[in-house]
Amino acid sequence: SSNQMWGGRFAAGPDAIMEAINASIGFDKRMATQDIAGSRAHAAMLAAQGIITPSDADAIREGLLTVLSEIEAGTFQFSTALEDIHMNVEARLSEVIGEPAGRLHTARSRNDQVATDFKLWVRDQLDAVEGGLLALMRALLGQAEAGADWVMPGFTHLQTAQPVTWGHHMMAYVEMFARDLSRVRDARKRMNECPLGAAALAGTGFPIDRHMTAEALGFDRPSANSLDAVSDRDFALEFLGLASISAIHLSRMAEELVIWSSAQFRFVTLSDRFSTGSSIMPQKKNPDAAELIRAKIGRIMGANVALMTVMKGLPLAYSKDMQEDKEQVFDAADNWMLALAAMEGMVRDMTANRPVLEAAAASGFSTATDLADWLVRELNLPFRTAHHVTGSLVALAEKKGCDLPDLSLDDMTAVHDGITEAVYDVLGVHNSVASRQSYGGTSPVRVREQIARWKDILG
Numbered sequence: 230s231s232n233q234m235w236g237g238r239f240a241a242g243p244d245a246i247m248e249a250i251n252a253s254i255g256f257d258k259r260m261a262t263q264d265i266a267g268s269r270a271h272a273a274m275l276a277a278q279g280i281i282t283p284s285d286a287d288a289i290r291e292g293l294l295t296v297l298s299e300i301e302a303g304t305f306q307f308s309t310a311l312e313d314i315h316m317n318v319e320a321r322l323s324e325v326i327g328e329p330a331g332r333l334h335t336a337r338s339r340n341d342q343v344a345t346d347f348k349l350w351v352r353d354q355l356d357a358v359e360g361g362l363l364a365l366m367r368a369l370l371g372q373a374e375a376g377a378d379w380v381m382p383g384f385t386h387l388q389t390a391q392p393v394t395w396g397h398h399m400m401a402y403v404e405m406f407a408r409d410l411s412r413v414r415d416a417r418k419r420m421n422e423c424p425l426g427a428a429a430l431a432g433t434g435f436p437i438d439r440h441m442t443a444e445a446l447g448f449d450r451p452s453a454n455s456l457d458a459v460s461d462r463d464f465a466l467e468f469l470g471l472a473s474i475s476a477i478h479l480s481r482m483a484e485e486l487v488i489w490s491s492a493q494f495r496f497v498t499l500s501d502r503f504s505t506g507s508s509i510m511p512q513k514k515n516p517d518a519a520e521l522i523r524a525k526i527g528r529i530m531g532a533n534v535a536l537m538t539v540m541k542g543l544p545l546a547y548s549k550d551m552q553e554d555k556e557q558v559f560d561a562a563d564n565w566m567l568a569l570a571a572m573e574g575m576v577r578d579m580t581a582n583r584p585v586l587e588a589a590a591a592s593g594f595s596t597a598t599d600l601a602d603w604l605v606r607e608l609n610l611p612f613r614t615a616h617h618v619t620g621s622l623v624a625l626a627e628k629k630g631c632d633l634p635d636l637s638l639d640d641m642t643a644v645h646d647g648i649t650e651a652v653y654d655v656l657g658v659h660n661s662v663a664s665r666q667s668y669g670g671t672s673p674v675r676v677r678e679q680i681a682r683w684k685d686i687l688g
């Protein structure tokens with residue numbers, strides 16, 4: 230038999246394969262809440278504009294709440310023959326309230342309906358992500374506060390560069406996730422225009438009030454062009470784009486945790502709650518959560534590329550290609566949220582191994598730059614000369630198998646006769662970090678200022 234929603238011109242129902250490729254109910258049932266909210270707003274508006282009667286609107290709005298409670302209770306029978314969430318909800322509404330249900334679809338189309346539902350869903354998701362990012366930032370802030378002045382090696386090329394503070398490193402991540410948060414808020418604002426009432430593509434001849442539905446659904450305004458309203462999936466692309474950038478941040482941090490928790494580094498100890506064991510090697514404690522977070526960028530960026538590829542070249546207005554948008558966004562959203570939560574838990578639970586960090590900070594000639602700077606400041610050498618002199622001292626220390634502070638004053642003066650005992654002050658890692666007080670620098674003074682600033686912002 231033909232489709233009860235659109236089958237008027239059809240003599241035969243769809244082939245099973247047609248039904249299988251066409252149906253989206255398997256995944257778009259996740260938008261049930263948004264679909265029902267949109268329909269309730271639409272029905273109220275239709276009545277307010279005298280397009281349907283108030284009693285029909287009341288029956289529709291009440292009936293939709295019944296349908297919602299069935300979905301929430303898990304008793305709702307989803308039907309593949311009814312294709313998607315929109316027609317599943319409407320068909321059930323018609324069983325529950327009868328004839329008035331058929332008036333709900335006046336002055337709208339599934340094209341503006343799905344755009345509205347999906348936007349509402351993405352918007353809700355951005356709000357949830359905001360919470361996840363804030364929680365992670367607070368966990369990082371806690372770590373930064375505990376070790377604002379602990380020294381550790383700072384790296385470039387993953388080779389020892391200069392000592393930095395643990396607090397400074399934690400706060401670097403806070404800055405990264407803060408940019409993610411700002412992108413989330415920015416995208417939410419830009420997408421907050423309501424497509425409902427664009428109808429199929431051209432608007433409608435019914436005297437609808439799009440400002441009323443937009444306001445009822447928490448949008449800032451109705452979208453201004455009906456063709457654009459049903460064609461636009463920028464909000465989904467932007468969601469995937471900013472999710473990808475955030476997943477890159479998460480993966481970089483995860484990579485550092487994998488390295489830092491290794492037996493060779495031992496910079497941090499991950500909690501048992503966020504580690505796993507090996508079924509063969511009894512000594513193992515693996516950073517699986519960090520590895521999986523590191524990997525999430527693969528599927529999130531994959532979703533981003535997938536939807537961009539689906540959208541490219543599509544003519545206006547709606548094409549069924551666009552039904553491929555939801556699974557990508559749902560999968561990316563789930564995995565982004567999970568990665569944020571897992572990272573937050575790991576950060577909250579992990580222990581920084583202060584003595585190990587300090588010892589590592591002092592090795593690898595990490596204060597060579599401080600020595601060169603001292604030669605400039607105290608002996609008035611040109612920086613290039615100071616760089617060369619320091620390089621010779623590093624080579625000497627390397628030959629002797631010791632660190633820079635272990636060289637005797639005789640060793641030093643043999644390389645440059647102006648060097649005095651005072652040089653040893655700048656070779657210590659604590660003095661090194663304390664000296665870097667330029668704005669944004671690693672000095673504990675500056676780090677504590679940043680921690681205070683962020684505590685203020687995050688409350």
Ligand code: ARG
Pocket residue numbers: 253257312313339340343547549551552
């Ligand atoms: N399930 C569809 C989607 O997700 C809803 C819109 C269908 N519109 C249409 N004209 N067939 O895109």
